[in-house]
Amino acid sequence: MASVRNGFETLGGVTSLAVDGPLAIRKGFPFTEFIQQCWFISKVTVVPLVFISIPFGVILALHVGSFFTQIGAESHIGATMIVGIVRESAPVATALLIAGAGGSAMTADLGSRRIRSELDAMEVMGVDPIHRLVLPRLIAASLVGILLVSVVSVAGIAGGWVMAVPVQGGTSGAYFASFTELGYLPDFYSSLIKAAIFGYLAAAISCHYGYNVRGGPKAVGDAVNKAVVLTFIVLFFVNLMITALYFNLVPAKI
16 A cells, blocks of 8 residues: 555656646746756767667668568568657657656756755745756756657668668668658657657656655665656556557558
């Protein structure tokens, strides 16, 4: 029962923070903190994302290409790459890196401020920590997610091209021409929406655990671990729901 109660408390806390954060914009927008968070999240996620996306594209093209070669459909590898990378893997990979690199830093930063009583001092001075610290992190994570999903898509498609054309003997013309067979603009829009939602959720969960740390340095480390694990679980469930909703609302391309 205690674990169930803690779960509902965590859900309520994350939801409250996710709602209170945007509402705090009525007090103005902390632009400087927002720019700093955008730069930090981008700095710690861009390179790892590229190094993850290229091998993923290569592996996907390898498996799909070997099957398509058996049935004589090598020219359709690019269509599968668009669906697999743009629609699904790009937003998920972006969100996981934002949660693992950027989110853990958010939790550690806010948690350290909490145990040093900096957040309490801000409240005493009449400064709202939600407005000054949480709001820019929520918006920055969403914006960076939208921007990075395009980088992941390009890197993954480039990795698939390496496997499909030079290695498996396909042609660049057939690879790129097949993009429009299965994929179309709603897939890309869906990817952007997913990336924005995932980034926002990752930041909300991370900020919740950091903001509510109680104890010493060990409590900060525990909060970071809990935030990352919970973010990964939530993102996969939310991705499932958004994907199911997408297939019900957007007709498949024929």
